[in-house]
Amino acid sequence: MILERGDFALLLDALQKTHQVIGPTIRDGAIVYDELSSATDLPIGWTDEQDGGTYRLKRRNDEALFGYVVGPQSWKRFLHVPRQRLWQATQNENGIQITPEPQATHRMAFIGIRSCELHAIAIQDNVFLHDQFTDTFYQARRENVFLVAVNCGQAGGTCFCVSMNTGPKATSGFDLALTEVLEDGQHYFVVEAGTANGQLLLNELSQRAASNEEQQKAEAISAQTATQMGRTMDTAGIKELLAQNLEHPRWDDVANRCLTCANCTMVCPTCFCTTVEDVTDLTGEHAERWRRWDSCFTMDFTYLHGGSVRASNKSRYRQWMTHKLSSWIDQFGSSGCVGCGRCITWCPVGIDITEEVRAIRGKE
Amino acid sequence: MVIAPEKQFINSPTDPMLPQPYRIERVRRETHDVFTLELRPANGTPVMQFAPGQFNMLYVFGTGESAISISGDPNDTNRLIHTVRAVGTVTNAMQKLKRGDCIGVRGPFGTPWPIVEAEGSDVVIVTGGIGLAPLRPVIYHVLANREKYGRFALLFGARSPRDLLFARELEQWRGHFDFNVEVTLDTASSDWRGNVGVVTTLIPRTQFDARHTVAMICGPEVMMRFTVQELMKRGLTTDQIFVTMERNMKCAVGFCGHCQYGPHFVCKDGPVFPFDRIAGLFGKREI
Ligand SMILES: Cc1cc2nc3c(=O)[nH]c(=O)nc-3n(C[C@H](O)[C@H](O)[C@H](O)COP(=O)(O)OP(=O)(O)OC[C@H]3O[C@@H](n4cnc5c(N)ncnc54)[C@H](O)[C@@H]3O)c2cc1C
Ligand code: SF4
Ligand code: SF4
Ligand code: FES
Numbered sequence: 001m002i003l004e005r006g007d008f009a010l011l012l013d014a015l016q017k018t019h020q021v022i023g024p025t026i027r028d029g030a031i032v033y034d035e036l037s038s039a040t041d042l043p044i045g046w047t048d049e050q051d052g053g054t055y056r057l058k059r060r061n062d063e064a065l066f067g068y069v070v071g072p073q074s075w076k077r078f079l080h081v082p083r084q085r086l087w088q089a090t091q092n093e094n095g096i097q098i099t100p101e102p103q104a105t106h107r108m109a110f111i112g113i114r115s116c117e118l119h120a121i122a123i124q125d126n127v128f129l130h131d132q133f134t135d136t137f138y139q140a141r142r143e144n145v146f147l148v149a150v151n152c153g154q155a156g157g158t159c160f161c162v163s164m165n166t167g168p169k170a171t172s173g174f175d176l177a178l179t180e181v182l183e184d185g186q187h188y189f190v191v192e193a194g195t196a197n198g199q200l201l202l203n204e205l206s207q208r209a210a211s212n213e214e215q216q217k218a219e220a221i222s223a224q225t226a227t228q229m230g231r232t233m234d235t236a237g238i239k240e241l242l243a244q245n246l247e248h249p250r251w252d253d254v255a256n257r258c259l260t261c262a263n264c265t266m267v268c269p270t271c272f273c274t275t276v277e278d279v280t281d282l283t284g285e286h287a288e289r290w291r292r293w294d295s296c297f298t299m300d301f302t303y304l305h306g307g308s309v310r311a312s313n314k315s316r317y318r319q320w321m322t323h324k325l326s327s328w329i330d331q332f333g334s335s336g337c338v339g340c341g342r343c344i345t346w347c348p349v350g351i352d353i354t355e356e357v358r359a360i361r362g363k364e
Numbered sequence: 365m366v367i368a369p370e371k372q373f374i375n376s377p378t379d380p381m382l383p384q385p386y387r388i389e390r391v392r393r394e395t396h397d398v399f400t401l402e403l404r405p406a407n408g409t410p411v412m413q414f415a416p417g418q419f420n421m422l423y424v425f426g427t428g429e430s431a432i433s434i435s436g437d438p439n440d441t442n443r444l445i446h447t448v449r450a451v452g453t454v455t456n457a458m459q460k461l462k463r464g465d466c467i468g469v470r471g472p473f474g475t476p477w478p479i480v481e482a483e484g485s486d487v488v489i490v491t492g493g494i495g496l497a498p499l500r501p502v503i504y505h506v507l508a509n510r511e512k513y514g515r516f517a518l519l520f521g522a523r524s525p526r527d528l529l530f531a532r533e534l535e536q537w538r539g540h541f542d543f544n545v546e547v548t549l550d551t552a553s554s555d556w557r558g559n560v561g562v563v564t565t566l567i568p569r570t571q572f573d574a575r576h577t578v579a580m581i582c583g584p585e586v587m588m589r590f591t592v593q594e595l596m597k598r599g600l601t602t603d604q605i606f607v608t609m610e611r612n613m614k615c616a617v618g619f620c621g622h623c624q625y626g627p628h629f630v631c632k633d634g635p636v637f638p639f640d641r642i643a644g645l646f647g648k649r650e651i
Binding site for chain 1: 379380423426451466468610614615620621622624626648650
């Protein structure tokens with residue numbers, strides 16, 4: 001179907017009736033995901049330039065709504081929230097009462113989620129929903145989310161979704177998927193529904209089917225984006241490559257550059273690690289447990305009585321990269337990396353996971 | 365011969381993130397820094413069922429949680445028993461608790477010792493220090509089902525006489541004609557008439573039929589490494605040897621990532637592993 005640019009506001013209006021609508025907007029010189037009150041909150045006419053350790057917003061010479069790629073945040077902050085209270089407890093002479101935390105009930109709509117990010121959500125689903133245990137906090141949010149994907153019209157300088165088989169065109173996991181077309185003074189979206197819910201909404205918004213030509217234009221945009229990847233990674237046999245090279249000298253090399261700042265794990269849309277904080281109030285009768293994001297780059301992460309298992313920078317970088325690209329496959333049947341490029345862009349010293357893989361392969 | 369237990373999800377708790385209140389029925393001082401807690405559900409519900417080797421997350425109100433193995437008899441439906449060494453924030457706070465106090469319990473979690481797979485075989489337990497606690501349920505089980513197993517040996521090492529865990533029970537076990545209990549001390553004064561030396565020195569003179577033996581090891585990683593070497597010298601293969609791994613744990617349910625050991629989550633793929641599954645990682649530094 002076709003949604004004209006002039007009718008785009010209808011999509012947000014319709015979703016706003018029932019959902020908290022979240023999408024890209026500009027804050028502090030970067031594109032972040034936040035609540036949108038209207039389409040004018042979108043970064044209209046902006047794009048981004050990304051490379052190892054650098055990120056810059058730039059004006060476009062058109063009024064594209066989605067003419068940029070992914071920013072420092074990912075959608076995980078809305079599904080696997082940075083801080084979550086797990087329960088509260090009180091203690092008195094009768095003992096301890098533990099009260100479970102109520103589940104989130106609000107419905108969210110994500111506007112402008114990219115193909116790599118859909119894959120990242122599917123990967124976190126495997127961690128929190130499809131293994132031995134279910135994370136009910138994640139589940140409550142996840143089940144109530146409406147996903148409006150956007151097929152990228154250009155690739156970023158650190159993107160490599162083509163190498164990871166995660167993009168640039170969204171193929172599943174969305175309710176609606178949009179391709180933005182700007183050409184010859186025209187501005188419209190070719191829209192595809194991925195679910196019955198998506199189809200219902202789409203029927204409300206648009207009566208016009210996409211012509212063959214419009215379909216082909218949308219396909220051509222995705223195909224062209226696929227040729228523009230800023231980075232590539234050869235993933236052939238990568239699980240074994242890393243598992244068999246735990247003592248490779250390259251780990252020492254990267255350890256000399258890595259600041260163990262944990263940025264890469266915070267921006268990564270698939271990293272799921274957390275720690276817990278147990279707190280009490282001043283009376284000592286009320287206690288709470290909170291869970292918050294954590295990173296395998298911290299020293300405490302592996303603390304055992306007597307010291308940390310991964311005390312060296314080298315071992316912590318190795319854990320991160322081997323987990324993303326190798327042991328994740330053993331654990332969950334897929335790579336833990338979707339090629340979004342965030343860890344490259346947001347690394348203060350520009351360490352590049354694709355380059356590290358090349359070095360370990362011995363093709364520097 | 366021994367078939368490694370596949371990832372088994374046994375006795376999973378219904379709400380694995382929420383501690384259940386248990387009341388301390390009894391505190392027993394075992395050694396200068398080790399104590400045993402006997403617990404019962406505070407709300408009168410039945411005591412949890414567990415398999416030897418499984419552990420719980422014990423919560424001290426307002427302070428935090430620790431992963432602690434269950435050290436009691438799996439057939440005892442009246443009490444839940446944990447043996448704890450006080451080493452840091454939570455376990456020190458736990459040591460101060462008294463009879464009647466409440467504690468939060470989540471679990472049971474993790475893979476069990478291969479007590480079913482070991483039926484018909486000789487069983488050799490090699491352990492040091494607090495490592496005896498997670499294996500005590502196996503000892504109870506084998507003694508209660510003695511006819512199902514072949515020869516049965518416990519090789520136990522402690523640092524000094526004052527670190528002898530479960531000393532009374534060790535003596536009682538030694539009284540069994542069909543249970544070979546050997547104790548050794550790292551250092552001892554002249555009034556100790558028993559073995560002196562590390563626990564691995566006991567292995568060469570222990571009787572078992574290498575082709576039909578299951579070994580279960582719990583102790584510090586170095587101790588487990590040398591124990592595996594000694595057992596292999598005696599002809600055991602890596603699939604006959606089971607070890608238990610220790611890693612930092614925040615959730616015990618596969619969400620927090622802290623317990624990762626290569627591709628394994630120690631909380632749900634372990635803590636008990638057939639050695640062949642981790643042999644490639646064992647001994648590699650900082651994994
Ligand atoms: C599966 C498993 C079973 C265990 N069974 C027993 C048992 O039966 N008896 C017993 O006394 N101990 C057992 N331990 C070790 C016990 O969990 C730690 O001694 C305890 O967590 C220390 O916590 P703390 O707050 O007192 O120490 P601190 O040093 O103050 O702890 C700081 C942090 O490090 C973690 N930590 C420190 N040491 C360990 C450790 N050895 N293992 C895991 N996390 C650690 C703590 O959880 C905490 O997050 C077991 C550990 C595991 C993983
Ligand atoms: S890379 Fe590190 S922080 Fe990310 S999921 Fe793996 S262990 Fe956790
Ligand atoms: S590892 Fe880097 S490129 Fe891969 S998904 Fe995470 S942030 Fe994106
Ligand atoms: S303890 Fe959290 S993943 Fe294992």
